[in-house]
Amino acid sequence: MKRTAVFCFLLCMVVQFFIIASSSYCQRMGYTKEEFMRRRAELMSKVDEGMIILFGNSMPGSSIRFRQDNDFYYLSGVEDLGAVMILIPEAQQSFLFLPKQNPREIMVSGANLLEDPEGAEKTGFTRLYPVSYLDEFIARLDTRNGGSLYVRLSPADLVDNSGYEVPLLYARRYRNHYDDQMPLESYRVEKLRRYYPYFTIKDVKPFIDRMRLIKSEEEIAVLRRNGRISALGVKEAMRVTHPGMYEYELEAAASHIFTKNGARGNAYPAIVGSGPNTCVWHYEANSRKMEAGDLVLMDFGADLDYLCIDITRTWPVSGRFTPEQREVYEIVLTVLKACIEAYKPGVTSEDVQKHVAEVMKKKGLDPRGLRGGIGHYVGMSVHDVGSRGIPLQPGMCFAIEPALYYPDKNMGIRIEDTILITESGCEVLSAEVPKEIKQIERLIQGRSSETKGEAPSKRR
Ligand SMILES: [Mn+2]
Structure with a gap:
């Protein structure tokens, strides 16, 4: 009996060691600690007064992997639950607050950085504290730092929804007054105002957004890698397409490539619409059986190390465009x-x-009915931060997604690439997935002579 207890104790110690050793900082991510330290230093030098406070996501994902709040991750690289960060620009110091976990939490989910004696060293934060110390920390500092408290007042962006889309989603939810609960974001600000009425509350988000707009060397390396992975995924879906398959099988083909290459997930739910579904911009049921003669439109990209890629291709299910489809596709x-x-x-x-108008005029093409943007920013959110109308700069990243939709003909055609502005022009990050008619037809027809897999069953 005693021996079992000793054994259990030793086993626990070993398990503990591995848990601590696998603390969730920068796990398999493409960034160095110095990158996050540089970002914090830059933000502090831009804000230059008061105190900056940012909250991380505090709930685990349910069926999807936990994804940290974009701004919080951008400045910390930390993926622990319930984290809070305080930056003191005047002193150029940064502090990370984390919940003190109980042994059961550690056993179930692994230890956070607070349990790691090298937590500060690993993250480059000046110090780590238990989150229960947060208010006392603020209270101790309030008078010494100019009385400005920089928090996020502008809406947060999510991986698949931008800062301008999230408020729309809330507004739609408020239509039913049983659902009109205040967003957690607003609740936190409200509470800070109530607890610390003597602070002048200011918005930190514009400072962070200006930084996120221009991608760093490390971010560009991640974007290039994700461009290749996402392109390979969509290309694979294209390659395996044949009549009789279900739309979701194309999602599976692409997802397999994303995961296999280390993506943490999708940048947004896969849009795989065939026939009439090609005309629904954000169709995501992906449940229809594809038939010969249909077009299929796939809009899908991976989320690699917190950076998204946005790709759309449209191709013929049977491997050959009809003359009418070809004509629209070329436009x-x-x-x-x-x-x-x-x-x-x-x-x-x-x-x-x-320039687009000139090219179309020269080619005698009709611009009427053209839909889809000539560009939206791409980054940590697939519809990323950044104001419109400003001159382009190297390091900016865009998705270009022109489209034409003819619902009466069950024909929607959208082609989308993600590009990076370089010193001299732009680099197409998603170039590896074909978009020329000849290349597409060759890729699908090459496959159609191979043996087909088992007949799939309808998704419930
Ligand atoms: Mn897009």
């Missing part, structure tokens, strides 16, 4: 190529639009 492709040509440092979206 959309021309617009996409004209945008890519025009994207370079110094130009504005208005200039890009003008």
Whole structure:
């Protein structure tokens, strides 16, 4: 009996060691500690007064992997639950607050950085504290730091919804007054105002957004890698397409490639619409059986190390475009190529639009009915932060997604690439997935001669 107890104790110690050794900082991520330290230092030098407080996500994901709040991750690289960060610009010091976990929490989910004696060293924070000390910490500092408290007043962005979309989702929820509960974000600000009425509350978000707009060397390396992974995924879906398959099978084919190559998940739910579904911009049921003669539109990209890629391709299920599909496809492709040509440092979206109009006029193409943007920012959120109309700069990242929809013909065609502004022009990050008609037809027809798999069953 005693021997069993000793054994159990030793086993626990071994388990503990491995848990601590696998603390969730920078796990398999493409960033160095110095990158996060540099970002914090830059933010502090821009804000230059008072105190900055940021909250991390505090609940684990249910069916999806936990994903930290974008701004919080951007400045910390920390993926622990319930984290809070305080930055003191005047002293150039940064503090991380984490919940003190009980042994059961540690046993079930692993230890957070607070349990790690090298937590501060690993993250570059000045010090780590238990979150129960947060208010006393604020109270001790309030008079010495100018009385400004920088919090996030602008809406947070999520991986698949931008800061301008999230308030719309709330507004729609408020239509039913039983659902009109205040967002956690607003509740936190409200509480800070009530607890510390002597602080001047200011918005830190514009400072962070300006930084996130221009991608760093480390971010560019991640984006390039994700561009390749996401392109390979969509290409694989294209390759395996044949009549009789269900839309969700194409999602599976692409997801397999994403996961296999280390992506933490999708940048957004896969859109795989065939036939009439090609005309639903954000169709995501992916449950229809594809038939010969249909087009299928796939809009899908991976989330790698907290950076997204946004790709759309449209292709014929049977491997050959009809003359009518071909004609529409060529128009959309021309617009996409004209945008890519025009994207370079110094130009504005208005200039890009003008260039597209000129190209279409020269080719005698009808611009009426053209949908989809000539560009939205891409980054930690697939519809990323950044104001419109400003001149392009190296390090900015966009998705270009022209489209034409004809619901009466069950024909929607959208082609989308994610691009990075370079010193001289732009780099197409998603270039590895074909978009020329010939390449697409060759890829699908090459596959159609192979043996088909088992007949799939309908998804419930
Ligand atoms: Mn897009």
